[in-house]
Amino acid sequence: MIGKKSKVLIFLYLIFLVVLFLMCSTDLIIREPEKEVYRVAVIIEDVRDDNYGNFRKGMDQAAIEFNADVQFITLYERLNAKGQMELMEREQQDGVDALIVVPVEEQRVTDALRENQVTVPAVILGTGSAKEETTGMITIDYRAMGANLAEKIKRNTAKDCPVVLVEDTGGKSEAGGSFLAGAAEVFEQSGYSCKLEEPKGEEAYREMLKGLSEQGTVIVAGSPEALAETAAALEEDSSLSSRISGLYGRGNTLAILDDLDSGLITGLCVTDEFSRGYFSVCMAVGELEKASTGKTMKMDSYYIEKKDLREPKYEKMLFPVE
Numbered sequence: 529m530i531g532k533k534s535k536v537l538i539f540l541y542l543i544f545l546v547v548l549f550l551m552c553s554t555d556l557i558i559r560e561p562e563k564e565v566y567r568v569a570v571i572i573e574d575v576r577d578d579n580y581g582n583f584r585k586g587m588d589q590a591a592i593e594f595n596a597d598v599q600f601i602t603l604y605e606r607l608n609a610k611g612q613m614e615l616m617e618r619e620q621q622d623g624v625d626a627l628i629v630v631p632v633e634e635q636r637v638t639d640a641l642r643e644n645q646v647t648v649p650a651v652i653l654g655t656g657s658a659k660e661e662t663t664g665m666i667t668i669d670y671r672a673m674g675a676n677l678a679e680k681i682k683r684n685t686a687k688d689c690p691v692v693l694v695e696d697t698g699g700k701s702e703a704g705g706s707f708l709a710g711a712a713e714v715f716e717q718s719g720y721s722c723k724l725e726e727p728k729g730e731e732a733y734r735e736m737l738k739g740l741s742e743q744g745t746v747i748v749a750g751s752p753e754a755l756a757e758t759a760a761a762l763e764e765d766s767s768l769s770s771r772i773s774g775l776y777g778r779g780n781t782l783a784i785l786d787d788l789d790s791g792l793i794t795g796l797c798v799t800d801e802f803s804r805g806y807f808s809v810c811m812a813v814g815e816l817e818k819a820s821t822g823k824t825m826k827m828d829s830y831y832i833e834k835k836d837l838r839e840p841k842y843e844k845m846l847f848p849v850e
Contacts, residue, residue, distance in 0.1 A: 566596045568812050569619040570628040573701065575606045578781050579752050585848055586805030587628075594813040599624070607701055609633040613640060620648055626812035628653065634702055649815040651808050655702050664811035665824045666804055670703045670778075673797050673829040674710030677748065677776055678718075680795060680831050685746055687719050689773060692740070694758060695726040696751040704750035707778060707797075711748050727754075733761040737768040744773035752779030759787040778829075780846055788834055799829050802848040 570587065572580060577600060584600060591598045601619070603611050609632040616627060616637075626649040631637040634654045640646050651664045655671075681691075693712060696704040708724075715722050727733045737758070749755035755777030762769055774794035777784075780801060787793045804827055811825075836842050 564595070566594070566626065566813055566816055567599070567624045568596050568626045568628060568809060569599045569601055569624040570808075571601045571603075571612060571615050571619070572630045573603065573607055573612065573632045575603050577602055578783075579779060580801070580805075581781065582801035582846070582848055583805035586802035586807075587809050588805075589802075590806045590809035590813075594809060596809055596813055598809060603632075607632050607696075609636050613637075616640070616646060620646070624648060625816055626650065628808045628812055630654075632701070649812055651811045651815075653804065653808060655706055664808075664815070666808055666811070666827060667824065668703070668799055668804075668827045668829060670706035671710035673778065674707040674712075674748075675714045676710075676829070677778075677795070677797050677831060678711040678714035681746055681748075681774065681776060682714070682718055682720075685720075685773065689720070689744060689746055690741055691715050691720050691722045691746045691748065692736075693722060693724045694736075694747060694749045694754045694777075695724060696754055701751060704754075708748065708750040727757070730757065730761065733757050734765065734768070737761055737765075737771060740768075740771040745771060747772055747775045749775070749777035752777070752781060752784060755779055755793065756781070756783055756787075759784070759792045762792055763787075785837065785846060788832075789837055791834065795831060795833050797829050797831055798842075798846065799827050800845050802845070803827070 568591075577584070580600075587598050587600075590596065599619075601615055603615070605611055612629070612632050613636065616629065619627060627646065628651045629637055630653045634652070637646075637650075637652060641650060651666070653666050655667060655669070693708045695708065712722050712724075725736050727736045747758060749758055755775070756779070758775060758777075762772075762775065775792065776795045776797075777793070778797040780796070780798045784793065784796065788796055807825055830842070830845075832842055837846070
């Protein structure tokens with residue numbers, strides 16, 4: 529038989545165990561350190577984010593790993609430098625911890641950093657070399673990208689074949705301008721005849737294609753938007769396809785990749801947008817935690833054709849799994 533005193537001790541012991549369990553389960557003894565959530569605003573140069581699908585996937589992955597709240601902000605008007613600066617100021621006033629910016633005008637953003645108009649860490653996704661004022665810079669050499677594309681086109685294109693360079697629709701971006709300048713330099717040095725077109729609107733694209741020489745023309749689009757518009761015009765009127773010997777450009781939206789797969793687009797220049805988005809958040813958080821690993825990163829670009837879409841290297845890059 530258990531004595532009265534033993535029963536009391538057992539009862540007290542059970543109460544002790546229950547209290548200990550409750551204290552542990554409610555963090556009264558072992559308290560998990562609270563992780564700070566970093567607010568990061570991403571301000572791009574466009575009114576829509578169609579071109580940023582894989583980029584956003586990379587940012588979302590980094591946000592999970594580094595405990596960041598990433599807000600994706602687009603302009604009200606495409607390529608509006610003044611509007612972009614106003615959004616940067618607004619986000620600072622709203623208390624964001626860091627900015628990631630795809631500049632409409634790179635120099636304008638750099639000047640704002642130099643003059644301390646930007647008071648939070650800023651990562652710039654640009655076309656030039658890193659500036660001391662930035663936390664970090666992830667660059668793409670669009671001029672070299674355009675030159676590389678022209679070299680690829682030259683391999684299968686006779687010198688008497690005219691080349692039409694299609695400028696960005698709705699405004700001129702630094703990336704698009706550099707891309708076309710690089711392509712034009714290679715073509716002109718090699719003796720090709722180049723012409724610049726700046727169509728405004730769907731009908732203008734159709735008119736541009738109808739005015740091409742019957743002998744076949746190479747078209748190089750300077751932006752994903754211009755490339756998509758040209759491909760759409762060709763798809764709408766298949767008779768226009770006989771006027772071109774190839775449609776080329778840059779971009780990796782699903783629509784553009786579908787057009788490459790269907791044969792409307794001949795060749796593409798692409799970049800690893802998932803990694804660009806991922807590392808931009810890494811740079812921003814690294815600066816906030818005083819653990820930044822570098823000031824600049826240069827992204828590679830790749831030329832692909834339809835046959836490359838099923839290669840594991842490009843498939844993983846163009847269709848990343850979240």
